[in-house]
Amino acid sequence: MNQNDIDLLDLRLLRLFEAVHTSGSITKAADALELSQPTVSIGLAKLRRHFGDPLFVRTSDGMLATPLADSLIGSVRDALQALRQVSEWRSAFDAASSSRSFVIAMTDASHITLLPKLLSAAWDVAPGIRIDVTRIDETLPSALQSGDVDLALGFVPSLENGFYQQQLYEQDWICLTRQGHDQTTHGLSLRTYQAAGHIGVVYGTGHLLLEKALAAHRMERRVALRLPGFLGLPSILANSDLIATLPRQIGTTLATLGDLAVHECPFAIEGFFVKQHWHARYHKDPASRWLRNLCAQSFVR
Known part of the structure; x- marks a missing residue:
């Protein structure tokens, strides 16, 4: 035949x-x-x-x-x-009965600002699922393609091309100091900003926008402390006269946690969008779509 x-x-x-x-x-x-x-x-x-x-x-x-x-x-x-x-046949995802594990890549700032709300929303409707959080690094594009990572949340310029993406919210910048900072009683002036000591958070992609803005304004900061992340930042600020310049959401969250003062940044810094990113292979996958919809419902504004 x-x-x-x-x-x-x-x-x-x-x-x-x-x-x-x-x-x-x-x-x-x-x-x-x-x-x-x-x-x-x-x-x-x-x-x-x-x-x-x-x-x-x-x-x-x-x-x-x-x-x-x-x-x-x-x-x-x-x-x-x-x-x-x-x-x-129609592929389906039953959140209520699922025991699936999801892997989400995010920055440590998102651990503080996004993860608690996401976990609460997820476990409210899918109590059996597990969420593993991993770092955003140079392996992320291949990890999303292979399915080792289901979703990336944050400001990730390296995923702007070739990946699906959805804007969640826009970020601008603020400054944090301890309450009662002697030089910021009437607000944070540019002169005070330039004269003060600073904490530089060097992990993640957002700080590159800050450095770009400083260069554009021909400004130099006296960075007294460099940190790889946000752990310990509230207590350090509360016990010093240092200033931290941060994206608004992580800044206001840390200010609430550490009883810190929030100031508008005295010079312009380019804002950015926090997005969720995923690979085309999983665009129609029901479980992936459920997770993305959950993020959109939780964070789009």
Whole structure:
């Protein structure tokens, strides 16, 4: 049997074969399939040529199946059932009963600002899922493509091209000091900013925008302390006269946690959008879509 012979057995011929075998009548088969009798006869002739057998013989009791047709009907019905299952199959994700693990890449700032709200929203409707958080680094694009990471949250310029993305919210910049800072009683002036000591948070992509703004304004800061993240920042600020320049959401969150003073930044810094990013391979994946919808409902504003 060559490929052309196999191609002849399309879905319509298999359905026709089953209908004639079940009804024992070309007329009834035609009615069941909503075809004309000549069309059924033509299809039956193709089947006979393909198998080299009459398949059905006309008798006073109708069209009786030959032994070959009887031996084929089980396989034909199995094939039709499999095709129906494929045709009707719809991937689904049942959040309420799922025990799936999701891996989300985010910065440590997002651990403080986004993760608590996301966990609360997720476990409220999907109590059995697990969320693993990983860092944003140079392996992220390949990890999203392979499925090792399901979603990336944050400001990730390296994912601007070639990945799906959705804006969640826009960020601008603020400054934090301890409450009662001697030089900021009436607000934070540019002169005070330039004269003060600063904490530089050097992890993540946002600080590059701050450095770019400083260069554009031809300003230099006296950075007294550099930190790789935000851990410990509130207590350090509360016990010093240092200033920290941060994106607004992480800044206001830390200010609340550490009882710090919030000041508008005395010079312009380019803002940015916090986004969620995912790979095209998982754009239609129901579990991935559920997670993205959850993030959108939680953070889009």
